[in-house]
Amino acid sequence: MALLWTLLVVAVAVAVAPACTRYLGRDAGYPLGVIYLVATAVFLPAAAAVLRGEPVTYSAAWVPDLGVNFALQADGIGVVFTMIALVIGAVVFFYSARYLHDGRHLSFYLVMAAFTLSMVGLVLADDLILLFMAWELTSLASFLLIARSGYGGELASLRTMIITFVGGLTMLAAAVAMIARTGTTSVTEVLAHPVWDEDPTFTTVMAVLVLLAAFTKSAQFPFHVWLPDAMAAATPVSAYLHAAAVVKAGIFLLMRFTPAFHETPVWNYTLIFTGLFTCAMAGWFALQKTDLKKLMAYSTVSQLGLIVATIGVGTGYALAAATLHVIAHALFKSGLFMMVGVIDHAAHTRDMRRLPALRKQMPWSFATVVIGCASMAGIPPLLGFVSKESVFTAMREAPGPEWVGWVALFGAVGASVLTFSYCAKIVFGAFVDGDRDDLVVHEAQPSLLLPAALPILVGVPLALVAGVFDNPVGYAVQAALPDSDHEPHFVLWHGLVLELWLSLAIIAIGVVLIMNRARLRPWAEHDTLNVDGAWVMTRMVRAFSTLGRVLVRTVRADHPTRHVAPQFVMLSLVALAGLPAVMATVGLAPLTPDLGRPIDLMMLVVIVGGVVGMVTADSRLAATVSLSAVGVAVTVQIFSLGAPDVGLTQLLVEALTILMIMLVLQKLPLRFGRAPRYGQSAAAGLAIVTGVAAGLLTWGLTGRRERTPVAQYYLNEGPAETGGDNIVNTILVEFRALDTLGELAVLGMAGVAIIAVLSTIRDADVDPPPEDDRSYVPAPEVPLREPGSTAYRAITESWSNAVPLQLLVRTVTPLLALISAILFLRGHNAPGGGFIAALVGSAIVALVYLSAAKDHAVGPPRLPVYLIAGGVLTAIGAGLYGLAFLGSFLEPQSGYILGYGVGTALIFDVGVYLAVLGLVICAFNLLGAAQDSKEHTRERADQQVEGELPGPMDTVRGERPGRRTTFLASDTPPLRGGGRR
Numbered sequence: 001m002a003l004l005w006t007l008l009v010v011a012v013a014v015a016v017a018p019a020c021t022r023y024l025g026r027d028a029g030y031p032l033g034v035i036y037l038v039a040t041a042v043f044l045p046a047a048a049a050v051l052r053g054e055p056v057t058y059s060a061a062w063v064p065d066l067g068v069n070f071a072l073q074a075d076g077i078g079v080v081f082t083m084i085a086l087v088i089g090a091v092v093f094f095y096s097a098r099y100l101h102d103g104r105h106l107s108f109y110l111v112m113a114a115f116t117l118s119m120v121g122l123v124l125a126d127d128l129i130l131l132f133m134a135w136e137l138t139s140l141a142s143f144l145l146i147a148r149s150g151y152g153g154e155l156a157s158l159r160t161m162i163i164t165f166v167g168g169l170t171m172l173a174a175a176v177a178m179i180a181r182t183g184t185t186s187v188t189e190v191l192a193h194p195v196w197d198e199d200p201t202f203t204t205v206m207a208v209l210v211l212l213a214a215f216t217k218s219a220q221f222p223f224h225v226w227l228p229d230a231m232a233a234a235t236p237v238s239a240y241l242h243a244a245a246v247v248k249a250g251i252f253l254l255m256r257f258t259p260a261f262h263e264t265p266v267w268n269y270t271l272i273f274t275g276l277f278t279c280a281m282a283g284w285f286a287l288q289k290t291d292l293k294k295l296m297a298y299s300t301v302s303q304l305g306l307i308v309a310t311i312g313v314g315t316g317y318a319l320a321a322a323t324l325h326v327i328a329h330a331l332f333k334s335g336l337f338m339m340v341g342v343i344d345h346a347a348h349t350r351d352m353r354r355l356p357a358l359r360k361q362m363p364w365s366f367a368t369v370v371i372g373c374a375s376m377a378g379i380p381p382l383l384g385f386v387s388k389e390s391v392f393t394a395m396r397e398a399p400g401p402e403w404v405g406w407v408a409l410f411g412a413v414g415a416s417v418l419t420f421s422y423c424a425k426i427v428f429g430a431f432v433d434g435d436r437d438d439l440v441v442h443e444a445q446p447s448l449l450l451p452a453a454l455p456i457l458v459g460v461p462l463a464l465v466a467g468v469f470d471n472p473v474g475y476a477v478q479a480a481l482p483d484s485d486h487e488p489h490f491v492l493w494h495g496l497v498l499e500l501w502l503s504l505a506i507i508a509i510g511v512v513l514i515m516n517r518a519r520l521r522p523w524a525e526h527d528t529l530n531v532d533g534a535w536v537m538t539r540m541v542r543a544f545s546t547l548g549r550v551l552v553r554t555v556r557a558d559h560p561t562r563h564v565a566p567q568f569v570m571l572s573l574v575a576l577a578g579l580p581a582v583m584a585t586v587g588l589a590p591l592t593p594d595l596g597r598p599i600d601l602m603m604l605v606v607i608v609g610g611v612v613g614m615v616t617a618d619s620r621l622a623a624t625v626s627l628s629a630v631g632v633a634v635t636v637q638i639f640s641l642g643a644p645d646v647g648l649t650q651l652l653v654e655a656l657t658i659l660m661i662m663l664v665l666q667k668l669p670l671r672f673g674r675a676p677r678y679g680q681s682a683a684a685g686l687a688i689v690t691g692v693a694a695g696l697l698t699w700g701l702t703g704r705r706e707r708t709p710v711a712q713y714y715l716n717e718g719p720a721e722t723g724g725d726n727i728v729n730t731i732l733v734e735f736r737a738l739d740t741l742g743e744l745a746v747l748g749m750a751g752v753a754i755i756a757v758l759s760t761i762r763d764a765d766v767d768p769p770p771e772d773d774r775s776y777v778p779a780p781e782v783p784l785r786e787p788g789s790t791a792y793r794a795i796t797e798s799w800s801n802a803v804p805l806q807l808l809v810r811t812v813t814p815l816l817a818l819i820s821a822i823l824f825l826r827g828h829n830a831p832g833g834g835f836i837a838a839l840v841g842s843a844i845v846a847l848v849y850l851s852a853a854k855d856h857a858v859g860p861p862r863l864p865v866y867l868i869a870g871g872v873l874t875a876i877g878a879g880l881y882g883l884a885f886l887g888s889f890l891e892p893q894s895g896y897i898l899g900y901g902v903g904t905a906l907i908f909d910v911g912v913y914l915a916v917l918g919l920v921i922c923a924f925n926l927l928g929a930a931q932d933s934k935e936h937t938r939e940r941a942d943q944q945v946e947g948e949l950p951g952p953m954d955t956v957r958g959e960r961p962g963r964r965t966t967f968l969a970s971d972t973p974p975l976r977g978g979g980r981r
Contacts, residue, residue: 001058002042002045002046002074002139003043003046003056003058003072003073003074003124003481004055004058004072004367005042006039006042006043006046006120006124006755007117007121007124009038009039009042009118010035010036010039010086010113010116010117012035013032013035013036013039013117014033014110014113014114014117015111016031017032017109018110018197019111020109021109021110021963023618025096026096026098026100026101027097027110028097029093029094029095029096029097029100029109030093030094030097031099031111032093032109033089033090033091033094034090034091036086036087036089036093036116036860037086037090039086039120039412040086040087040090042301043082043083043086046074046079047074047079047082047083047472048474049074049360050074050076050078051077051471051472051475052080052205052753053475055073056073056074056075057071057072057073057074057126058071058073059071059126061888062127062129062130062514063889064801065886065888066183066185066887067184067185068127068129069127069185069186070127070130071125071126071130071187071261072125072126072648073124073125073126073187073188073501074124074125075475075476075478075479076472076473076474076475076476076477076478076479076480077123077252077255077256077476077479077480078123079472079475079476080323080326080472080622081119081123081248081252081326082120082123082477082895084244084245084248084300084326084327084330085120085123085248086116087120087243087247088239088244088331088334089112089116089238089240089244089245090335091451091453091454091786092112092236092239092244092334092338093109093112093179093241094451095239095341095448095451095452096108096109096112096236097447098343098445098447098448098451099233099234099235099236099338099345099448100236103435104500107144107148108145108148108234108237110286111141111144111145111148112141112143112145112237112240114137114235115137115141115142115145115240115241115245115246116245116889118134118137118141119134119139119246119249120243121134121137122134122135122138122252123249123250123914125187126186126187126188126198126926127186127187128175128178128185128186128187128190129175129736130135130291131175132168132171132172132175133216133510135171135249135253136168137162137243138217138246138249139161139165139167139168139246140161140243142160142162142164142742143157143158143160143164143479143839144157144247144768145233145234146230146232146233146237147224147239148233149234149237151352152978153232153233153614154231155538156229156231156232156233157227157230158231159225159229159537159599160180160226160229160230161387161539162541163216163223163225163226163537164216164217164226165252166216166223167212167213167214167215167216167217167223168213168216169213170210170213170216171209171210171213171253172482172487173209174181174206174209174210174213174479177202177205177206178190178206179208181193181195181202181259182966183616184764186761187256187895190260191259191260192259196260197259200264201502203260203261203263203264203400203563204264204266206260206261207257207260207261207264207266207267208270209242210253210254210257210261211254211267211270212269212320213250213253214250214251214253214254214308215250215308216250216273217246217247217249217250217253217701218248218250218251218304218307219247219250219278219300219301219304220250220274220278220301220304220305220308221274221276221277221281221305222297223284224278224281224301224324224606225536225537226244226541227247227297227300227301228285228294228298228301229297229537230242230297231293231294231297231809232835233574235293235337235338235340235344236338236341236691238293238296238297239334239335239337239338239341240334242297242337242646243329243333243334243336243337244298244329244330244333244334247300247304248330250304251304251308251311251322251326254271254308254311255311255319255322255480256478256480258311258319258480258481259481259482260316261398262314262480262481262615263892263958264389265315266315266323266500267312267398268312268313268314268398268400269312270398271308271309271311271312271314272309272312272313272398272404272408272445273309273457274305274308274309274747275305275306275307275308275309275311275312275413276305276306276309276408276412276645277305278301278302278304278305278308279302279303279306279411279412279415280301280302280305280414280415280418281301281305281310281333281420282300282301282396283298283299283302283303283418283419283422284300285298285301285420285423285525286298286299286418286422286425287418287421287422287525288303288321288524288525288726290351290352290353290525291350291351291427292340292343292344292350292426292429292430293337293340293344293350293424294589295335295425296333296340296426296767297336298420298422299333299376299419299423299506300333300627300812302418302419302422303325303329303333303419304375305327306325306391306412306415307322307325307329308631309408309411310325310391310394310395310659311321312398313394313398313399313408314393314395314399314481315397315484315485315486316395316477316481316484316485316486317393317394317397317479317488318394318395318417319476319477319480319481319484320390320394320473320476320477320488321387321390321391321393321394322391322394322488323473323476324386324387324390324469324473324488324490325387325388325390325391327383327387327469328375328383328384328386328387328459329376329384329387330455331375331383331385331455331456331458331459331462332372332375332376332384332455332456332459333376333452334455334653334780335372335452335453335455335456335457336369336372336373336376336426336456337631337840338451338452338455339365339369339372339452339456340455341366341452342362342365342444342448342449342452343355343358343365343430343903344363345444345448346358346362346441346442346443346444347441349858350431352425352429352434354439355430356434356435356439356440356441357431357433357434357435358430358434358441359432359445360441361440361441362431362442362444362447363442363443364444364453365431365444365449366444366452367743367945368449368452368926369427369431370427371456371457371459371460372456372459373423373424373427374423375421375456375459376419376420377416377419377420377423377424377506377507377510378416378420378503378506379507380463380492380503381460381463381464381905382459382460382463382493383459383460383462383466383502384459385463385464385467385492386463386490386492387493388416388503389494389499389503391412391491391806391961392409392412392413392498392499392502392503393499394568395408395409395411395412396408396409403573409502412503413502413506414575416506417506417509417510417774420506420510420513421510421513422735423954424510424513424514424517425517425924427495428514428517433517460718462503462831463492464492466490466492467490467491468640469488469490469914469943470487470489470490471489471863474486474487474488474490485759489501504637504824506905507597509975516779531814538838546665547697561683562665565686568686568687568690569686570816571690571694572686572689572691572693572694573602575693575694575696575697575831576696578697579693579696579697579700582697582700582701583700589747589863598641599637599640600637601637603633603634603637603961605635606629606630607633607634607642609629610626610627610629610630610633611626611630613625613626613629614626614627614630614806615684615687616906617672618671619670619671619672620665620668620669620670620671620672621665621670622953624658624662624665625670627658627813629660630652631650631658632651632654634650635647635650635651635654638650638731644831645726645728645729645831645832645833645836646728647834647838648831648836648839649835652836652839652840652842652843653839655843655846656839656842656843656920659846660927662925663924663927664927665922666928683839686707686839689977700964714727714730714731714735715727718730718731718735721734721735722734722735722828722892722894722905723828723903724826724828724829724905726827726830726832728831728833729827729832729833729909730828730905732833732835733834733905733908733909733912734829734892734905735831735909737879737890737892737905738889738890740875741875741879741890741908744871744872744875744911744915746874746910747915747919748868748871748872748915748919748921751864751865751868751915751918751919751922754919754922754923754926755864755865755926758926758927760775765978805847805850805851806851808847808851808852809847809848812846812847813848814968815842816840816843816847817841817842817844818839819840820837820838820840821837823836823837823840824837824909826915828903828905828906829917832907833909833912833915834910834911834913834916835912835916836911836915837909837919838912838913838914838915838916838917839916841913841917842916842917842920842921843846845858845917845920845921845924846920846924849928851871854929857920857925858924858925859921859925861925863921864918864919864921864922864925865916865918865922866916866918866924867915867917867921868914868915868919869904869909869920870914870915870918871912871914871915871916871918872911873911873913874907874908875908875909875911875912875915876907876911878890878904878907878908878911880906881893881904881906881907890904890906890908891904891913892905900908
């Protein structure tokens, strides 16, 4: 349970971060840092158990039907990376409490805490699904922390997200393939599966996918560009994420999957040579930089490359060296990043060319930076020296011919010369060579300096007692390489060995470079390339955007025919090509006697007549009437087939759809525009071919086979599994409730889209075109209508034809409400359900709207939003109830209240009811009552009377390019709505 409690304590930090920030401001870093230390203390018993060789695991059922568990495991690797994440995170929070000053603390502390939770979950995960989710959450948190840095961080955060999410895709592909091949989601079981020895091809492919994912996070070539780009983030973000945490996630992934791939050549050689190349390349780029933070960024890439190359060697000694250098790097690099922030805080610049000689004005900072850079450069007696010597020794064990080991060794030595050089540049450039005498700088306050110096200073005593790392590093090696018998033994002095002489040679070369730094600086401080990572990413984005526009141009069109035509063509080809195979499978068995009834022929005639009328109509109103005839005929046929619930649904949907179409017709011209003759012929031909193909396929399938096994399963097991006899409803809200939840979310987004789009459209009658629009022919003048006249009263008073409908509504509304409630409550065992009941309730909304004397919104303005949001949240809540109490999301549970069966399916149906009702109200309010106020209605009537606007029944012909608007002339009162007809 210690593992779960560790995550819960970190989750507490996420939960209290907003409140702490609200009341303490930047000082919220102190209590949050203390929470991190509490989480460390909670984790210590698990770490101690691991160091005693005892397994520490936790598992709870997450998605039992799929075999997915919320599984945690603490092994040697998990202990090392968890301690880094928690301890360095606490120090960074203490530092942030004095560093931050911009007032934007809420997002910083909240997202930093969320990142730590994701990182700890990642390194302790023992389930591939959990590991992938935590992996992506670290990418998302990193993106948010960079993006919060203002304008400078916007593009940098996007580039970072693109690169790390590419790694997420390869990680997802690898996880899915591993689960499919091994039949388990457990990381431990996957790594122990014999497939890695039995199938070299599969192992190689998986190794490539995993190392690509790790390269994106650990900033290896060619994915290294995001890390220097991410320096737009605040210094505490760089100190934690880009020195001790997020980049270490890539290192962790490599070590976690080493048991499966350590003997795969593509794994070994790719890691060794890519890592060494990245180390040397980034070291050279670091030498070119004058911005201390950018220099630190490239130095981080360089050190990560050295660690990656060491992991690629794949031996027990190499993994021990890599683990020790991970620890050393987390200490000195996080401290150096924070010291850069101290310098920036004091001098208000990070550019070495603008800094004075800070060694006299900031002596404590100078001493701290010297120690940190010395550790990074591998100078004794510091922890970085111990780990660097171990790396040199490990390189000689590189797999393959003997010369590969020597090449790897001298490659690491050459990269280390660059490391020594840029470390010297940090010290001399920031503290010694500055020549500005006009800038007065004071030493940082202890509350800022001490947290920054702590990780660096800790490396001094740890190097003297390096043996304390033998046990934890040994168990990390055992986790990464179970068959290894290597027992690490770290000491500061190994004697006069080759590695020591190489270290002395590096130092000697570095001293020579320091002595000649003035002459070398102009040669070094220039860009090797005229481009950088940001430039490359920008050009790639532009290229892909251009390609996307070219591809979209082939299908982009405002005319729906161009969208549906390819679909109809494919449907026809599939149907006609597949019909012989279908008939060969089902045979020419006689049709079921129920098919071919007289009512079917009658409905066929009505449907064909409606379709012909619809496609030949010149009037939009006539086409709508023909469409409604088709819908009603289909509804009658459904009822005749004995499906009352489906028929009722079809009838209600048809009625509401026609009403919506009529509301839209108010905004459209009365008649369709003329289509090109060749276009009409092509559309007719395609429609006939598609209709014949679909008809033949339906004829071939209908009534010629028995029930499918899936249908039979629903019929047999539905009542027993769900306690309900209405198979349609139980499928929707229990068997396939997740599908319905997804459809509910889509429905909610449709409501949001309606609000977002229609609320921004202004009525053309209220906001006429500008006078300089010569393509528009203004309306002819209308006779002046005096107040009190019939026309005036028709506009401002209730229409006489609305009175009978209002009387009908008073009678029908209670009856419809009762029917809606009955259908809702009986839907689990009889025809009905939340969706049908919501449609009946929506019919009430439609009647209330139609019976009103004037266009007006139904209910309060925000009611649709509350209904839609409440419906979706209610459905999700029903699913979370099953997850919390039954162990599975949307797991049904039922019982009885006063003898009536109720369950989570009923709650789910409540969500469906609310969301559907909200969407219908939203559509009526925005399509039919967009201008909803008495003042606006009266003002509109006054404008019509005074001739400022055309009356709704006057003849107006206003032409624009491609548009013609026509109104009928009449002296009779207008139809309800006062809009266009």
